Amino acid sequence: MLLLLVRHALTEWTGERLSGWTPGIPLSGEGREQAAALAGRLRPLRAEAIYSSPIQRCRETARPIAAAHRLRVRARDGLGEVRYGEWEGRRLEVLARTKAWRTVKHRPSAMRFPGGEAIREAQARGIEAVEEIARAHPRGVVIAVTHADLIRLLIAHHAGIHLDLYQRLAVAPASVSVLQLGEGVPRVVALNDTGDLCGLARKWL
Secondary structure, three states, rough: OEEEEOOOOOEEEOOOOOOOOOOOOEEOHHHHHHHHHHHHHHHHHHHOEEEEOOOHHHHHHHHHHHHHHHOOOOEOHHHHHOOHHHHHOHHHHHOOOOHHHHHHHHOOOHOOOOOOOEHHHHHHHHHHHHHHHHHOOOOOEEEEOOOHHHHHHHHHHHHHHHHHHHOOOOOOOOOOOEEEOOOOOEEEEEEEEEOOOOHHHHHHO
């Protein structure tokens, strides 16, 4: 099966604050345009299921995609953002000056966010969620709308990249990264794709 990992579209907080699980952060106007364009890009793939993080910005990104495929969005906590605890809502430029930020960037396997979860724990629950999805859909195309850090963690795991190096992977808003899962060795088919995906299913299924 092909699993398309979609990062949510832009919000007013993207790149400015650490949103985490903070409620009440919708897509921005530009983000809604990105989500609509993304639905058009993904329409030719004929997905059989669409999953999403339960967080608002992901659900809002998933809705036009689901509508284009005439599917319902299935929320999964395992696809949710890393639980940043006391860091949630804080400005990134402020966090970047802390000693703990250096751990996040250079030794994330050792990082537990104060009042939140460890990065390795977030990776583990993301892997479990993806494995459940793969078992439920052994063939075809499935879309999962989630978050940049979780996508990087999932790609790192399936590509055999050490957790301490996952920050080297770029995942832009409204981008698509693709895993081929099932029998045999997992394959990273695409990373951080923001272009035309019309030929993807024909090439890899």
